[in-house]
Amino acid sequence: MSDDDNLSENDLTAALRQFWWLHDARWYQGVKKRFGQEAANEINAEALRFVGRRVGTWYANTHGVPDGSSPAELAKAVAGLTRTMMTEQMMRSHVEEIGEESLETVVTEFFALRMLKAARSLEGYDCPCLDMRGGWYEGLGVKVQETTVECMRTGGSACRFHTEVRREAHTEVSAEIPVSAEVPAEQAS
Numbered sequence: 001m002s003d004d005d006n007l008s009e010n011d012l013t014a015a016l017r018q019f020w021w022l023h024d025a026r027w028y029q030g031v032k033k034r035f036g037q038e039a040a041n042e043i044n045a046e047a048l049r050f051v052g053r054r055v056g057t058w059y060a061n062t063h064g065v066p067d068g069s070s071p072a073e074l075a076k077a078v079a080g081l082t083r084t085m086m087t088e089q090m091m092r093s094h095v096e097e098i099g100e101e102s103l104e105t106v107v108t109e110f111f112a113l114r115m116l117k118a119a120r121s122l123e124g125y126d127c128p129c130l131d132m133r134g135g136w137y138e139g140l141g142v143k144v145q146e147t148t149v150e151c152m153r154t155g156g157s158a159c160r161f162h163t164e165v166r167r168e169a170h171t172e173v174s175a176e177i178p179v180s181a182e183v184p185a186e187q188a189s
Contacts, residue, residue: 041126048132056139107159
């Protein structure tokens with residue numbers, strides 16, 4: 001019996017996440033080298049919004065759509081979405097309800113920034129965080145207004161996102177998520 005047979009499903013899932021993000025980082029560097037940083041930033045933001053939307057839809061189908069008027073439920077969903085995409089070792093963060101209409105996400109450590117710094121690519125990198133998170137909310141069918149209050153990439157001590165819940169009914173989320181290596185053109189954006 002090899003040591004691989006002793007790995008738990010959680011260990012394998014954590015490794016898969018890390019390898020996927022490593023692929024993402026290498027891909028970003030390749031696009032930057034061949035087509036420039038502006039193209040790399042633009043494509044990275046589009047890709048993360050797309051993935052975020054898929055993860056949000058999956059989360060809504062698996063856990064239910066959070067009440068769009070409840071910051072407490074939305075905070076719980078954001079914490080779950082974060083852990084779906086990243087392990088605690090990859091990103092340290094917490095989400096808390098602030099008042100009756102908003103929540104705040106605070107990220108105190110994020111592996112992508114360490115990787116970008118090591119690759120000497122931090123300068124000129126545009127954080128796609130709001131794009132990814134915007135995809136989450138689209139996938140959940142929840143309307144929010146979100147702003148970056150502080151960013152570690154630009155010198156902040158943490159990344160801080162303020163999310164205000166819009167008091168609108170949420171939209172229905174599709175119950176079907178095609179699992180395929182190819183994405184139909186109409187679903188690619």
